[in-house]
Amino acid sequence: MRHQDVHEELSARLHEAAEGHEPDRARILARLERGMAAQSRPDHRATRPPVFGWVRVVSATAAVASVLAIGGYAVASAVKSDSPAQQTVSVSPTPSQSPAATSHAPVKPVAPKPSSDSDATSQSSPKASASTTSSATPTPSIPVVPPASGTEDGPLWSDGSIDPGSNDFWAQSDVTLKTTKQLTALTVQLKIKQTGGVTSTGAWRSLPEDDFTLTVAEQDGFLVYTWVLKEGRTVAAGEWVFAGQYDHERGGRDAKDDSYSAAGTVGAAGTAGGQQLAVKGDFAAQKS
Incomplete structure (x- = not known):
């Protein structure tokens, strides 16, 4: 089996163990109470000094906590190793808009108009503007040539x-x-x-x-x-x-x-x- 497959299987099992584990607090507390009751009985003969009984209880509790801590750390490490590395992207600050900036296209220049009556027509298109100007400007008089009979x-x-x-x-x-x-x-x-x-x-x-x-x-x-x-x-x-x-x-x-x-x-x-x-x-x- 490849190393990658073993690693993935271990990660999956650790995930399952971490999710399924629930500490039996009642059992731990009952054990502590039994130990305390045994110490308080008058006929109880301690084979060891009282302090060693407490040390055993505390040691057992610390051992359970250590196991849980080590298991959690292992699960976290496995999960962390599986997750892709975070990438940091540098984003430039949004530039502030200049007061002179504009969001619309520049307006095409319009030929000067000799009369205000043609304002609406001259704004429609360059072609309309040209026709308006020509209509406002007097058409040159075309001379009349006398009739002829041939070449x-x-x-x-x-x-x-x-x-x-x-x-x-x-x-x-x-x-x-x-x-x-x-x-x-x-x-x-x-x-x-x-x-x-x-x-x-x-x-x-x-x-x-x-x-x-x-x-x-x-x-x-x-x-x-x-x-x-x-x-x-x-x-x-x-x-x-x-x-x-x-x-x-x-x-x-x-x-x-x-x-x-x-x-x-x-x-x-x-x-x-x-x-x-x-x-x-x-x-x-x-x-x-």
Whole structure:
């Protein structure tokens, strides 16, 4: 039998003995009384001095107590050896909360609102905040371009095309103008149909930036780019490009509903002597 098994069997027996043992106090007391009565009888002849009788009683009592004490200690030792050793775990004190601490997430910054009427709407989401701000801000006025009959008008010719660098997420629409005469006034307008996710990412033109005022706005389901030549500036004869750039939903975008128009003046601008020109087109291939 293994040592561990012997140890476990001994522990179990000691447990049973300790639990089942009950000292017979009545028997012990009766024995003591008999001894005392025998000493008190007059005819009793002590074979030993009285003191030795008491010593025997006391010795017997001490022996019983010693046995009980040793048995209890053995049981306690066995039980103690079987129980797992206690482990002490060091626990850090709970940190005190700083007055500046907060239990909720930080609030997202909200764009400044020009009016207190939009407080409830602007708190709902960043998208709602943006729409509220745009509604509170006056929409830029979009210039009206005079009607045109086609892509050519006298010395002015036009074409619309999608830049070959466009991709599944982004596109650039180009309006190309050719003029054989100097223009003293010019307005170019590009309309991009809102086919889903269409948002402006910029615009440019091959003529000097400072010569034009650019307006980008949404109107009637279109993203509208408008370039207007500033007063006192001119456009030299040549070929020029005006481009609008925008994001859109993933996938190929159909530009069949996009369009452009342009109006210019040859000669003195704003006088009866100037020649008014107007062109328009879409983004199908055009022949010059």
